[in-house]
Amino acid sequence: MEIKKGIGVSPGVVISTAVVLDAEDLVIPKRQVEAGQVQHEIERLGKAAAKAVVDLTRLRDNVTTQHGKEIGGIFNFHLGLLSDPTLQNQIVNEIKNSKSTAEYAVSVVMRHYANKFLAMTNTYLSERVKDIHDIEKSVLRNLIGQKHQDLAHLTQDVVVIAHDLLPSQTAALDRTHVKGFATDVGGRTSHTAIVARAMGIPAVVGLGNITGEVSGGDTVIIDGSRGVVIVNPDEEQRVEHLEAERKLVRLEKDLASLAGLPAQTKDGYTLSVQANIEFAEDIDDALRHGAEGIGLYRTEFLYLASETEPTEEDHYHAYAEAVRRLDGRPLVIRTLDLGADKYTQAKAANPERNPFLGDRSIRMCLHDIPMFKRQLRAIMRASVLGDVRIMFPMICTLMELRQAKMILNDVLEELEDEGVAFRRDIPIGMMVEVPSAALMANQFAKEVNFFSIGTNDLIQYTLAVDRTNEKVAGLFCPAHPAVLALIRDVIRSGARNSISVSVCGEMAGDPLYTLLLLGLGLTIFSMNGPDLPEVKKIIRSTTMEHARHVARRVMSFDSERQVMHFLREETRKIIPEAF
Amino acid sequence: MPSAARDIIVSNKLGLHARPAMQFVDVANQFTSSVMVKKGGEEPAEADGKSVMQMIILAATEGTPLRIEAEGADADAAVEKLAELFEKKFGEED
Numbered sequence: 001m002e003i004k005k006g007i008g009v010s011p012g013v014v015i016s017t018a019v020v021l022d023a024e025d026l027v028i029p030k031r032q033v034e035a036g037q038v039q040h041e042i043e044r045l046g047k048a049a050a051k052a053v054v055d056l057t058r059l060r061d062n063v064t065t066q067h068g069k070e071i072g073g074i075f076n077f078h079l080g081l082l083s084d085p086t087l088q089n090q091i092v093n094e095i096k097n098s099k100s101t102a103e104y105a106v107s108v109v110m111r112h113y114a115n116k117f118l119a120m121t122n123t124y125l126s127e128r129v130k131d132i133h134d135i136e137k138s139v140l141r142n143l144i145g146q147k148h149q150d151l152a153h154l155t156q157d158v159v160v161i162a163h164d165l166l167p168s169q170t171a172a173l174d175r176t177h178v179k180g181f182a183t184d185v186g187g188r189t190s191h192t193a194i195v196a197r198a199m200g201i202p203a204v205v206g207l208g209n210i211t212g213e214v215s216g217g218d219t220v221i222i223d224g225s226r227g228v229v230i231v232n233p234d235e236e237q238r239v240e241h242l243e244a245e246r247k248l249v250r251l252e253k254d255l256a257s258l259a260g261l262p263a264q265t266k267d268g269y270t271l272s273v274q275a276n277i278e279f280a281e282d283i284d285d286a287l288r289h290g291a292e293g294i295g296l297y298r299t300e301f302l303y304l305a306s307e308t309e310p311t312e313e314d315h316y317h318a319y320a321e322a323v324r325r326l327d328g329r330p331l332v333i334r335t336l337d338l339g340a341d342k343y344t345q346a347k348a349a350n351p352e353r354n355p356f357l358g359d360r361s362i363r364m365c366l367h368d369i370p371m372f373k374r375q376l377r378a379i380m381r382a383s384v385l386g387d388v389r390i391m392f393p394m395i396c397t398l399m400e401l402r403q404a405k406m407i408l409n410d411v412l413e414e415l416e417d418e419g420v421a422f423r424r425d426i427p428i429g430m431m432v433e434v435p436s437a438a439l440m441a442n443q444f445a446k447e448v449n450f451f452s453i454g455t456n457d458l459i460q461y462t463l464a465v466d467r468t469n470e471k472v473a474g475l476f477c478p479a480h481p482a483v484l485a486l487i488r489d490v491i492r493s494g495a496r497n498s499i500s501v502s503v504c505g506e507m508a509g510d511p512l513y514t515l516l517l518l519g520l521g522l523t524i525f526s527m528n529g530p531d532l533p534e535v536k537k538i539i540r541s542t543t544m545e546h547a548r549h550v551a552r553r554v555m556s557f558d559s560e561r562q563v564m565h566f567l568r569e570e571t572r573k574i575i576p577e578a579f
Numbered sequence: 580m581p582s583a584a585r586d587i588i589v590s591n592k593l594g595l596h597a598r599p600a601m602q603f604v605d606v607a608n609q610f611t612s613s614v615m616v617k618k619g620g621e622e623p624a625e626a627d628g629k630s631v632m633q634m635i636i637l638a639a640t641e642g643t644p645l646r647i648e649a650e651g652a653d654a655d656a657a658v659e660k661l662a663e664l665f666e667k668k669f670g671e672e673d
Contacts, residue, residue, distance in 0.1 A: 116636050124596055125635070
């Protein structure tokens with residue numbers, strides 16, 4: 001039994017069997033397998049090596065065609081190593097003797113050889129250690145890939161333990177059987193946290209080395225409310241956590257009863273609460289929690305869920321499905337927002353040195369117009385099916401916005417020529433998530449129909465904090481007076497120019513900030529489905545007059561600590577059980 | 580069981596690096612006999628002649644004396660062919 005403390009980023013408690021995901025670029029920790037599993041691990045090794053041989057042969061043939069036999073021949077050595085029977089036997093014996101996973105056995109045996117190479121005095125030979133690392137990686141990648149595949153076809157409930165979940169991994173997860181996440185790194189706004197909250201399952205991140213301490217098959221309790229993970233719990237802990245789980249279910253039920261009621265303050269102001277989604281399938285759950293529409297449809301997952309770029313039809317089907325499920329409610333589709341993530345960086349030919357300031361999001365789309373147009377065409381085709389709106393992310397300058405709109409116009413002309421139906425006056429909006437856009441909101445407001453404030457990026461770029469870096473994640477705070485001043489100004493500019501403004505970042509779903517945002521004049525709150533009832537409860541329990549008073553006080557403070565302290569006090573007065 | 584052996588000296592400049600090691604293993608695999616390669620000198624070592632990993636780990640640089648041993652029905656032919664690779668410097672020089 002072992003208790004680990006991390007950061008609870010998605011509430012709830014779950015007890016289930018662990019599946020551990022390794023990352024190929026990290027040291028693979030030793031994990032034991034049951035005696036009965038040894039044969040299975042040996043088979044996994046065989047499959048992974050065979051797959052690596054196939055991949056490498058293809059690579060060699062391609063290189064040979066393009067660059068000649070001399071260069072292609074380099075891969076023969078790799079292929080020779082992969083099919084070396086002595087080497088394979090050594091790895092198989094390692095699995096048998098230490099009863100470890102295939103991943104671990106591969107890394108142990110290859111490390112042994114790598115050290116031998118490094119000890120050689122002949123540099124020409126010792127250089128070959130790179131080849132050893134190369135083939136180790138290609139086998140590990142296949143072994144780890146198998147696990148990812150397995151996660152797409154689960155037969156029983158599991159919790160996923162990983163160093164850090166990548167968007168490409170979560171996109172392929174079997175959502176009916178994955179009941180919780182626990183990761184080594186990450187913060188409140190990490191990808192893992194966002195996905196867990198959207199799925200409504202508990203998650204704890206920032207656990208340090210949980211991947212090294214849990215073996216596949218261990219029983220694990222993930223308590224996302226308290227930020228605790230218990231490995232192989234004793235009976236007492238099981239009972240205690242099951243009780244906590246039942247309590248949370250009851251609270252959730254109470255909140256769900258709010259779903260059908262309007263988001264209206266006591267003095268009669270009606271707001272709109274909407275949900276953020278990643279997949280059309282998330283909509284039903286969002287509606288159950290009381291969403292009045294989708295304020296943010298993140299379309300990246302269409303790209304991450306498959307190996308190849310989605311076709312126009314793939315886009316269209318996803319959007320049409322979302323519109324159908326919404327039954328007339330609004331759907332804001334955000335165009336592709338990829339780039340500054342490990343996934344695209346890993347695939348890129350030249351990884352960027354500073355991807356968050358690099359070729360991401362709308363910039364990437366403007367550099368690949370055919371890809372951008374495919375998505376825009378699909379959105380426009382879906383626009384006649386319901387209330388579809390289009391939103392551009394990461395806009396920094398007016399030129400970018402105008403360029404994006406020009407490309408959209410091109411698409412409209414093309415569709416018109418082809419006789420395809422679309423909605424000409426589709427509302428066009430933009431994310432306000434960089435300081436330059438927030439500071440120029442008044443100018444931008446004249447060229448769009450709506451704003452949506454992406455607080456996660458706005459905070460990151462305003463405070464210069466990478467929220468996925470544990471060392472500085474503590475500096476990431478929505479309550480920073482500079483961030484609040486930007487949000488206030490964007491909401492004001494929107495009101496002055498009669499365009500709607502929503503907040504679709506994590507801040508919108510955090511009950512701590514509901515009173516403040518309400519008081520600043522925000523009219524649309526878009527968040528993860530499970531956060532909706534609590535935010536709505538706060539809206540329904542206060543008056544606009546009180547919220548405005550709270551906002552005025554908050555804007556007079558000069559530190560985030562004062563802000564948070566005051567907001568906590570005020571919110572507690574409304575729902576004492578909130579914090 | 581028939582067996583055969585031959586002493587040779589690595590004479591190509593780059594020694595038994597990746598490509599020659601692969602060539603050696605490819606040839607060794609054409610025979611049913613088992614093949615062992617033994618290295619003498621200051622750091623004696625031996626390698627399975629059909630394992631490219633072990634062959635390269637021998638770190639047999641130019642001038643290293645090696646002993647090729649084969650055991651099996653076609654041991655003589657195997658040693659003959661394998662020794663020839665060293666004599667022809669694996670086709671690397673002149």
